[in-house]
Amino acid sequence: GQQLNQSPQSMFIQEGEDVSMNCTSSSIFNTWLWYKQDPGEGPVLLIALYKAGELTSNGRLTAQFGITRKDSFLNISASIPSDVGIYFCAGSRLSTGNQFYFGTGTSLTVIP
Amino acid sequence: SAVISQKPSRDICQRGTSLTIQCQVDSQVTMMFWYRQQPGQSLTLIATANQGSEATYESGFVIDKFPISRPNLTFSTLTVSNMSPEDSSIYLCSVGEETQYFGPGTRLLVL
Numbered sequence: 001g002q003q004l005n006q007s008p009q010s011m012f013i014q015e016g017e018d019v020s021m022n023c024t025s026s027s028i029f030n031t032w033l034w035y036k037q038d039p040g041e042g043p044v045l046l047i048a049l050y051k052a053g054e055l056t057s058n059g060r061l062t063a064q065f066g067i068t069r070k071d072s073f074l075n076i077s078a079s080i081p082s083d084v085g086i087y088f089c090a091g092s093r094l095s096t097g098n099q100f101y102f103g104t105g106t107s108l109t110v111i112p
Numbered sequence: 113s114a115v116i117s118q119k120p121s122r123d124i125c126q127r128g129t130s131l132t133i134q135c136q137v138d139s140q141v142t143m144m145f146w147y148r149q150q151p152g153q154s155l156t157l158i159a160t161a162n163q164g165s166e167a168t169y170e171s172g173f174v175i176d177k178f179p180i181s182r183p184n185l186t187f188s189t190l191t192v193s194n195m196s197p198e199d200s201s202i203y204l205c206s207v208g209e210e211t212q213y214f215g216p217g218t219r220l221l222v223l
Contacts, residue, residue, distance in 0.1 A: 043155070090155075
């Protein structure tokens with residue numbers, strides 16, 4: 001199945017810094033989702049995007065649906081230690097119904 | 113969002129045996145899915161669990177290895193059959209259409 005390219009693969013940042021990560025695909029998607037997964041847990045939905053150009057915030061998190069519909073971005077402002085985890089993007093295409101393809105993941109470490 | 117529970121949360125199994133994982137949702141849902149997450153990897157869709165009909169499997173996954181039941185709109189099971197160490201993974205169920213919500217996962221270790 002298709003896999004989305006997510007970058008960076010890992011990040012080590014100081015507490016208080018801002019974080020940016022992105023997800024790209026060779027195909028056009030009509031939905032983008034961003035998840036956070038803590039160790040030993042299932043992924044938790046952070047933000048859902050349904051329209052090209054859409055910019056949506058959830059607290060300190062902001063995500064954008066790229067204009068080309070082939071990419072999406074997630075930003076975290078003023079990082080805190082509990083932001084540590086693995087962040088996954090996921091996208092779906094109209095042609096494949098409700099099937100979501102997942103990114104390779106970005107591992108975030110926040111240094112207090 | 114729906115509340116999703118999975119049983120067991122974790123298990124250690126011997127090769128050649130089978131394990132059935134249960135997924136329970138607190139509300140009726142149309143779409144239920146099963147994913148596998150191998151150690152340190154991303155999520156891969158195994159199949160869509162269809163209520164009242166056979167599951168729809170993704171390329172690389174077959175019914176004999178991963179039989180799925182979906183007896184009603186709130187419950188599904190995934191069986192990992194004739195296990196080998198390569199089946200050691202986290203198995204996750206999810207629900208939703210335009211978005212997907214995940215259960216806590218079942219951590220399986222095959223010795």
